[in-house]
Amino acid sequence: MTNIGRRSFIQGTAAAAALGGLAACSQGGSSGSGSVRMVMFPGPQGDALQAVVDSYNAGQGKTDGVNVETVLLSRTDTFSKEATMMAAGSADVDLYFTASYIIGQHASYFDPLDDIQPGEYFTGSTDGFTVDGSLMALPLNVSNIFLFYRKDLIEQLLTDQAAQATYAQVSAALGSEREPRDPADWDWADYVAASAYFTGSVNSSSPTEYGTALQAKNLMFNVMVWNNLLWSEGGSWTVDDAAAFDSAEARNALEVYQQIYTSGYTSPDSANAEFPETQAAFQAGSIAFALQWSTAFGALNNPDTSPETAGKIAITRSPGSDHSTHIHTQGFGLNSNSRNKEAAKTWLEYLATPEAMTEFAGAGGIAAMPEVLRSAEEDPTFPEIADQVEEYGFNEPILRTGSQAFTALADEISPAWVGRRSPDEAAQAANAALDELLDA
């Protein structure tokens, strides 16, 4: 390198360092103003939040001196990418996207949001983000599970005497003769009996090939769906902070899935099914009902995307003794390494207002505020979601190893769902895995 070249290099480096310093200063420092970078989940929630962000940046944000920028990572790998950022102590984003099922793992990388008024959120949502008595993330979106069913097929069953007689025969073959009931009043025996009745190989007059579609792929989200059975029968993962999976309730819940799968009331391919496969089964007219995530309704009721089911799909509470439904909440945690904490809090305070959440719901997001959902007219399921989440919603225990627990349970119990392991063995193995994680 020549002298001139070296000098130019040093000058260039100094200029770059100065510009970098200026840029860092312009990011806001400790004041309540500046730029805020937040990770958002791509998809409908992301689109809905973007509408709120755009509105804020164009209006209230100018008054606050805060500009919000969303960072979209990946729909399937947002948490993986965030994990590497957290592990590296990154300050690249100010707000991490998080969820109630992973908050136990994320909480040590977040600052508590005790200054922010929790507003009018679902109690289940704020509970789901509360760790050691502190609110560790601000709720945004809530998800729960409904029993989706073909109302045309169920109405026909409930009104046709010949169909009822067949139903009685089918249920008697399963052990106890039953009369068909309104799905809102189903217990799990009704679910199994109706699954058999609507399966072509059992009932040759069935209008569908299978009664239901189990989501039995080895996936943490499928454990959440199955947890509806466990909780609705009084079970849980833990009792008094000790693993309680090796229980009669867990075995019964596993047996329900196993019976449906091994008896052929769901497709054999259910072993690798999750949300999209269940949607496809409804859209193809292959099934009469299934447990499915609340967000599925819009697509199934859309005549363009689902001509087979549009206008024929209804939702109701999950079956079982107390109709429990898993809920999880997605939201934002304040990165403890953020250099713009005050600005981020200013934005979060705005996001916690019913006005901001109404705008979010108006753009299609399932806002985690009951009154916002009840007054939203954009989606007919929103008021139903508000009622179900408030009345029947439950969170799984918030564990520091919560994400690990879901993964371990999926590994241990999904073979039992599809008859590759006995419910007894699966319950014991799952209990041992939980026990180990609780000690971790």
Place this chain on the structure above:
Amino acid sequence: MSTPQLTPVRADGQARRTALLLATPMMLFLVAVVAFPLGYGIWMSLTDKSLLGSEVSFVGLGQYTAALSDPDFRRAATFTLLFAIGATVLEVALGALIAIGFNRYFSRHRTTLLLVILPITVAPALMSVMFRLLLNENIGLVTAVLKSLGLTVSLFDPSTVVPTLLVLDVLHWTPFIVLICSAALKAFPPELHEAGRMDGAGSVRLTFHITLPILKPVIASAAFLRFVDTIRIFDMINVLTGGGPGVATQTLSIYIYKQAFQNGQFGLAAAAGVLMLAALSLLIPVLMKGRAND
């Protein structure tokens, strides 16, 4: 006499410095993208680094012991090895035979060859999503065709899922072997076949006694590449089965991914990764020896 001896020495020194200077950017690049991540990974495998706590402690070989004593790790390693052997054998056998057949009967149809090798140009994750749609029992084209023929096959049933995955991997990657072997066959001296024919050899004998022995080094290299690549398989199986039912189709890469990004156990995941690297490294001398013999 001394001047002619000294001049080349100076020239060598200068050439070496120039070579070093020219190589520096690449060496820095390799340090940044290979040596540093590898060293960091090995260091991490000796710690209890986890998302569950910010403090990191040195645990020696504890993570290696934990991985080796984990039944899921052993199951994943066994499944991965068997899957890789099965897929490699099928792909190499089919790929070599297709290439030979292609060279013999369609050597002028370059467009056909391009179509045959098209699958390897598609990203594995994208290919897996396509398979997931094509094989979906309700909306999949393949299942619809099978149903129209009166065949009801559940491709993702626990008893059929492994053969299904194997077939999909073979469909995706056999064209790679076809490509490599086709390139080698282009350089194949036609006189050898002519001589064989004059001696009365038929197509089968020509293939097995002349073509395949000559292709052997190429096939061995291609098989090695496919084996190593299949050992690392992640995308397709993760998209299609997530490693299930249970952990029946969990590969080592999925195990490592789960430990790191779902369980936050970076130390354990790094140890499993280093073990996988060490196992694969054992194959390199085998390949080198094979090449030397060839």
